[in-house]
Amino acid sequence: MVIAVVNQKGGVGKTTLAVHLAVWLHEQGRHVAFIDADGQSSSARWIRMAEPGVTLHTENGADAIIERTHNLRSRFDVVVADGPANLSESTRALLLVADSALLPCGATVPELESTADTLRILRNAHQIRPPGLPRAFIVLSRLRNERFLLTREAADAARTLGVPVCDHVVRLRESIADAPGQRTVVWRMGRRAKTAGTEMMNLLSEMRDYGQW
Ligand SMILES: Nc1ncnc2c1ncn2[C@@H]1O[C@H](COP(=O)(O)OP(=O)(O)OP(=O)(O)O)[C@@H](O)[C@H]1O
Numbered sequence: 001m002v003i004a005v006v007n008q009k010g011g012v013g014k015t016t017l018a019v020h021l022a023v024w025l026h027e028q029g030r031h032v033a034f035i036d037a038d039g040q041s042s043s044a045r046w047i048r049m050a051e052p053g054v055t056l057h058t059e060n061g062a063d064a065i066i067e068r069t070h071n072l073r074s075r076f077d078v079v080v081a082d083g084p085a086n087l088s089e090s091t092r093a094l095l096l097v098a099d100s101a102l103l104p105c106g107a108t109v110p111e112l113e114s115t116a117d118t119l120r121i122l123r124n125a126h127q128i129r130p131p132g133l134p135r136a137f138i139v140l141s142r143l144r145n146e147r148f149l150l151t152r153e154a155a156d157a158a159r160t161l162g163v164p165v166c167d168h169v170v171r172l173r174e175s176i177a178d179a180p181g182q183r184t185v186v187w188r189m190g191r192r193a194k195t196a197g198t199e200m201m202n203l204l205s206e207m208r209d210y211g212q213w
């Protein structure tokens with residue numbers, strides 16, 4: 001099982017989601033490998049300290065990503081790949097090899113529209129791969145509003161993207177912003193991060209059920 005976290009738009013929460021997902025799957029007893037394809041090694045530094053039990057690889061470039069994924073797929077239960085901003089070749093490579101693709105994205109119309117380039121690559125991957133692969137879903141990320149309701153415009157925009165949107169969301173939380181600096185995940189950060197930890201785990205459970213991991 002290969003799960004890619006992609007969106008060519010920068011700073012949408014790809015690395016945050018990928019690291020939390022990999023650590024959570026490891027805690028569930030899965031044998032997990034992590035590919036840092038984001039070109040800045042930010043997730044590599046984070047996950048190495050957060051969970052040494054996750055096997056880490058850093059890859060740049062489409063061919064290296066394809067080769068590495070092929071090699072890891074048979075040796076691990078799950079391979080989680082953290083995609084780069086801007087680099088369309090690497091994003092394309094990930095969408096050609098992934099079983100599941102998670103697209104973190106903001107919840108406003110302009111933010112949803114900013115995933116258009118990545119969705120085009122996804123649609124093209126769907127054309128040439130077996131039906132339904134990669135199984136993709138959008139994760140609304142970094143939401144400010146406590147009582148979040150997708151506005152009608154944003155809901156309409158999300159529907160036109162043609163990709164299912166997770167019911168659970170990632171809220172903008174100080175503890176999530178602090179997690180990389182502390183080299184850990186939110187549910188290990190004690191009482192002040194309790195809500196963030198619960199929200200993150202609920203989202204991860206929903207994605208697991210939907211992605212059939
Ligand atoms: N839910 C959140 N609440 C608060 N801060 C967040 C949240 N999600 C991400 N951040 C912070 O926002 C910044 C961007 O997040 P992250 O690095 O996960 O995005 P990215 O999509 O991987 O970025 P890039 O495209 O540069 O790789 C980081 O500083 C991160 O700690």
Ligand SMILES: [Mg+2]
Pocket residue numbers: 014015016038042082083
């Ligand atoms: Mg990143």
